[in-house]
Amino acid sequence: MCSIILFGIFLCALVFDCALGITTGVTSTGDTFICLPNGTPCPTVGFGGQNMIHPRIVIPVSQKITKMEIKMKKKLANINELCPNGFFPCYGIETQCGEIFVEGNTSNDGNAVDGAHPWQAFIKNLTHAFAGSGALLDPFHVLTAAHKVESNQGTPEEVIVYMGVWDPTDLExxxxxxxxxxxxxxxYNKESLLNDIAILRLEYPIIFGIQNNINTICVPEFESSFIGTKCMVSGWGQSSFTTLDAPTNPQKQVSVSVVDPQTCRESFARPSLLGGYVDMYLDQVGEICAGGEASRDACTQDGGSPLVCPDSTGKLNVAGLVIWGKNCGQPGVFGVYVNVPYYSNWIDTTLEGLRAKYNK
Incomplete structure (x- = not known):
């Protein structure tokens, strides 16, 4: 059983498994919808090692996605009716990227408020109950780190994206x-993690305006700079480099500041870090660095997690994606992120191609 939250209010329980993501679809005319129980309000207005890097890659854990779930999804895709008996299609509403709909959101380090990062994707696959994270760009597309998904390019259906996750043990x-x-x-270079960026096209759309814990994040313009900006990174990665507790419960968040490329390079060029190998791994154009304060950092298994920064107008943008570091949360050692503004043209072109290919 699962529940739907509309504007933070409990409505009712669905009779099929929301965790399988079977409640959304696309009509023959290209409209996206979600199946809600009959009588449920459907909204029509919006929500007011030394010399080596440590890739933030997953470690196998239990509760992996099953082949039965994939089989169920394929079967449900062939259902002619939009919704099962007792349910009706609700088409959702348009929301603005970067908007947060929950009350009590703060910038304090530690546990995030449920819904404070509505664009953050929780990714799992056949071998990992938690395979990484990403950022939702529109109903069908998620931005993530390439090293989290490149091994599944030939079997994309084995990767499942969840939106609205806060507690990984409760996907209602x-x-x-x-x-x-x-x-x-x-x-993309999987040895150095250069150009470590990928886009996921979803089978089923994500519908907005139904739940206050799901929304998109804005993509910054090409060559936008966030140097000196205080930003937020969130996720379910390990609480420390040696503590294998991912996915952590609940979602965590920490504020970090973006530093200039030279400061980052000087840090990693130290003999105790990368030394003469620094330019093999650190791309001062395609990557940005943030943090450098004790215990304020993303960590192992946070790969793909969005670094969200306000622009000059205060609008929230995905400025970076977690990719690698040296240990976690060490003073004077920065976390390294994909420099999303540098790839914004590639993102736009790729999205245009995918939308044209699938006519949506």
Missing amino acids: NTQSSPVKEILVHPS
């Missing part, structure tokens, strides 16, 4: 979809 108030296609940046 979420929407989910298997991945239909994985597009990795053509210059």
Whole structure:
């Protein structure tokens, strides 16, 4: 059983498994919808090692996604009726990227408020109950780190994306979809993690305006700079480099400031870190660095997690994606992120191609 939360109010229980993401779809005319129980209000207005890097890659854990879930999704895709008996299609509403709909959101380090990061995707696959994170760009597309998904390019349906996750052990108030296609940046290097960026095309759309814990994040313009900006990174990665507790419960958040490329390079060029190998791993154009304060950092298994920063107008943008570091939360050692503004043209072009391919 699962529940739907509309504007933070409990409505009722659905009779099928929300964790399988079977409540959304697309009509023959291209409209996206979610199945709600008959009598439920459907909204029509919006929500007011030394010399080596440590990739933030997953470690196998239990509760992996099953092949039965994939089989169920394929079967449900062939259902002719939009919704099962007792349910009706609600088409949701348009929301603005970067908006947070919950009360009590703070910038304090530690546990995040449920719904404070509505664009953050929780990703799992056949071998990992938690395979990484990402950022929702629109109903069908998630931005993530390539090293989290490149091994599934030939089997994208084995990757499942969940939106609205806060407590990884409770997926009731979420929407989910298997991945239909994985597009990795053509210059991605899995040894150095250069150009470590990918876009996931979802099989089923994510519907907005139904739940206050799901929304998109804005993509900054090309070459936007966030140096000196205090930003927020969130996720379910390990609480420390040696503590294998991912996915942590609940979602965590920490504020970090973006530093200039030279400061970051000087830090990693120290003999105790990367030394002469620094330019092999650190791309001062395609990557940005943030943090450098004790115990204020993303960590192992946080790969793909969005670094969200306000622009000059206060609008929240995905400025970075977690990719690698040296240990976690060490003073004077920065976390390294994909420099999303540098790839904004590639993101736009890729999205245009995918929308044209799937006519949505």
